Amino acid sequence: MIQFLLSESAVSFTQLVIEYIVYAAIIVIGILLLFALRRCGRLPKHAELAKKLTDFESELRAFQSSDKHLSGYRYFRNISKLIKRADKLLFYSAQMADRERDSDLGSASLLVENARDLLQPLRYDRDAEQNSFAVSDAADKVHAAAETVNDILKRDAQLKEKRAKNKKQS
Numbered sequence: 553m554i555q556f557l558l559s560e561s562a563v564s565f566t567q568l569v570i571e572y573i574v575y576a577a578i579i580v581i582g583i584l585l586l587f588a589l590r591r592c593g594r595l596p597k598h599a600e601l602a603k604k605l606t607d608f609e610s611e612l613r614a615f616q617s618s619d620k621h622l623s624g625y626r627y628f629r630n631i632s633k634l635i636k637r638a639d640k641l642l643f644y645s646a647q648m649a650d651r652e653r654d655s656d657l658g659s660a661s662l663l664v665e666n667a668r669d670l671l672q673p674l675r676y677d678r679d680a681e682q683n684s685f686a687v688s689d690a691a692d693k694v695h696a697a698a699e700t701v702n703d704i705l706k707r708d709a710q711l712k713e714k715r716a717k718n719k720k721q722s
Contacts (some may be wrong), residue, residue: 562697571649578682595644595647595648595651596644596648598701598705598708599705600647601641601644601645601648601701602698602701602702602705603638603682604641604644604703605641605660605664605694605697605698605701606698608634608637608638608641608694609694609695609698611634611637612667612687612690612691612694613636613691614690615630615631615687616684616687616691619631619683619684619687621693626674628675631671631674631675632675633670635671635675636669638664638667638668638671638690638694641664641694642661642664642665642668645657645660645661645664645697646658646661648660651661654704654706655712656703656704657698657700657704657712658700658701659700660704661697661703662696663693663694663697663700664693664694664697666693667689667690667691667693667694667697668690670687670690670693671686671687671690673686674686674687699718
């Protein structure tokens, strides 16, 4: 009888330990997923947004020079990628402008939206001369948006210096 009680408690103890290990693993995986979702859903910082805008501008300039040599499918695919990237940048800049209530970021967002609107009709129309002007105008608007964000970065740096100076005086 004593051996039966000991063997049953040993089995239930190991089963209990295994269950707790499984529960702990589930909790750890859940926490890691929450951190990953939080990181993916965060908005970029001003410097990151400026870099993304300048990269997008360089892609537009590269597309402008190479669009004459692309086949119909490649052209459609590349212009679709550019439009999707413009949509993503528009989302980021609009969300940042709303969160920070910054009219300068709002104007950068409008410039990106104008660039996207210039790219939209090019998806199905392949008139080379008209496309060259539209892509050039879109790249200019994205450049202006990047300059606006760079001005915001300069403004932020000046405000940071001013705050540091005020702290020293206090």
